């Protein structure tokens with residue numbers, strides 16, 4: 119397999135435009151034919167504490183990502199590390215900590231649902247964070263939860279629901295990056311403000 123490296127301007131010849139200028143990586147990384155980095159990227163990085171503090175400044179839309187465990191029981195986690203990747207075909211990304219039930223149970227081909235919370239649903243977000251006092255099966259006691267055709271918890275009052283199949287699961291550091299192919303969406307036509315999370319607080323985003 120041909121391996122490519124970045125030139126002294128941080129560019130892979132002919133592949134990237136100016137926006138991908140990465141001078142710090144020049145000579146330090148090698149790519150395969152799909153431009154995936156081979157091995158670890160050896161760059162200076164901030165302390166985890168500084169990274170975490172800076173990341174808390176970012177407001178994230180709050181979702182609850184749901185699925186089922188290997189025995190068919192519902193599982194879910196409050197998640198802000200979710201984003202749209204592509205509209206054609208509809209595809210989204212979810213980053214799930216390896217220690218959580220989603221990462222431990224969801225395999226390629228498995229069904230999951232991304233429930234986008236409204237500003238009134240901070241209590242649901244709190245319940246779905248889990249923790250020692252929150253048993254997994256109590257997360258879905260609220261009457262707003264139903265099940266989709268595959269038995270996946272689906273929040274009927276969510277601003278939007280994205281029903282997905284896991285097309286890929288990519289381990290990266292402490293997390294698993296799930297690529298979800300969206301097979302249906304349910305949009306709450308009443309709309310309303312979204313729930314966001316920033317600096318440890320839930321906020322209403324009109």
Ligand SMILES: Cc1cc2nc3c(=O)[nH]c(=O)nc-3n(C[C@H](O)[C@H](O)[C@H](O)COP(=O)(O)O)c2cc1C
Nearest residue numbers: 195196197198199213214215218219246247248315
């Ligand atoms: C606002 C908020 C956003 C979160 N976002 C994520 C996330 O994107 N990915 C993740 O793995 N955990 C995230 N967490 C933590 C998980 O909700 C929590 O650790 C998880 O539900 C625990 O899963 P478990 O009950 O399966 O162990 C977030 C927590 C909060 C409060």
